[in-house]
Amino acid sequence: VKESEFHDWLRRTVPSGEGVFVGIGDDAAVVAGADRIAVASDLMVEGVHFRVQDAPPARIGAKAVNRNFSDMAAMGLKPLWILASAALPERTPEAFVCSLVQGMLDAAQAFDVHLVGGDTSASKAGLVIDVAVIGKVGKEEPLTRAGARPGDRILVTGELGGSSRGRHLDFTPRVKEGVFLNRHHRPSSMIDVSDGLALDLHRILDASSVGARLMGGKIPCSRDAGLCARTSGKSPLEHALSDGEDFELLFTLSPQGAEALLRDGSRFFEVTEIGEVLPDKDERTLDVGGRIRTLGREGYDHTL
């Protein structure tokens, strides 16, 4: 495919959206902003984040978009626009490219988000996808990783661990949950679990200069974590702590706030209290059946 023909196809395929003044096909897109916007981007590399033989292109495209939506959700914000770039290996079949884009568009449409631009290039090696996301900051302040206070409860949406069994490709980013939490419960800090519960909690604790104790028995281990444990030699809890790519929301709330959320919010989505923030930033522990051990920085911290 010639790039120019691909662009023609894109212009016909990508729906135009509200707030998009100049869409695909010019040097830049022009979109309606607010007083403040939030921006993030996320790379996906063949052989590192996915293998082409394991996943149809539409799911790869959807994952690339949903990972970014998860970042917006972690700020308590709704994504509005995306830019998508792809470096494509030589002789990538046209059908592959179309499915990849369609997967992105479907994932975007699920949250009423518009693709407004991006770039394509040949690649001398594998497929590389980079998606940038733009969200609007409304009345609610964005939620950051900093702000957890001693005494706050630690909570998490959904279930954790074993995402490699398929959930890492087919997850629903917690956009609705993140916006709901921001609007109605104002967590003191929030992050999405992309690199593992333990490591992502450390990131909140680092940014907030506090410690924490997790209650091992309360951590919601997914069925996949249990299935992985059968052959891995690790426990379901260890999978839940360190597997990553769960894309659930991890956040902190005052004791009263946690109580209110568990009473009301849990009607709308699954949420579990799993620990407590401690004042000493060096005290980061895991309570497993009364035995207290150090909470390691287990998770996905790859080497560059």
Add this chain to the structure above:
Amino acid sequence: VKESEFHDWLRRTVPSGEGVFVGIGDDAAVVAGADRIAVASDLMVEGVHFRVQDAPPARIGAKAVNRNFSDMAAMGLKPLWILASAALPERTPEAFVCSLVQGMLDAAQAFDVHLVGGDTSASKAGLVIDVAVIGKVGKEEPLTRAGARPGDRILVTGELGGSSRGRHLDFTPRVKEGVFLNRHHRPSSMIDVSDGLALDLHRILDASSVGARLMGGKIPCSRDAGLCARTSGKSPLEHALSDGEDFELLFTLSPQGAEALLRDGSRFFEVTEIGEVLPDKDERTLDVGGRIRTLGREGYDHTL
């Protein structure tokens, strides 16, 4: 390098900026926006856009940023923030990564632009860089490729051709010129010459549904175009028409507008009138010493 250590270094190295509410280190950056924002992104792939052995990493980083600034300039807008993502081959030396980032930061600083986020990943093959840029739309409407009218003059900044001799790495994106043109002369259409004068002019003509005649003798051929012609078997004019990566601004103005710009604006920067817009969109020609020939879509339209 561990990603976490790299991020620590980044947080220390990247200057914080005005309008940046949440910078590097959270799930997304939060920046001050205006009523409308402009966004674009641009991929650079090792072996396609550059070779590591030909260029020091700081120049590769600078080019990745400046290509995006050129896209903003082509809309007549000033870039404000960037997100930079890089997929790095295994065992990339730490010094290489630091120089790459420093090159990006220096390029950004030259236009008072702030790096607010991005992503890094391992790469199974070459280096891939994707930069997204965000610009603010002020009082002036962004300039698009559509809007050229029959009778308009075609103009270009600087000199064209032979950028492969080094200028493709060390160019100054025409941000000041683009903003100046937008504010004081309101071109009817504008684009940056990234894939070759001929092809990029066709893009303006396609978007505007018009034709054009270029005056071959007026096209400003660079010294590099002449040097390339000595060994390539092509003329300097052919290099100027199709080489690409000039990152000059190509735009259209009414006859009166062109006259005013050539009288006043050319005091600030080099600008040349090179042709005229024609009503028939199928009439796209090049006049070389009185011989009229068809203007091909020569330039860089790569195969995906």
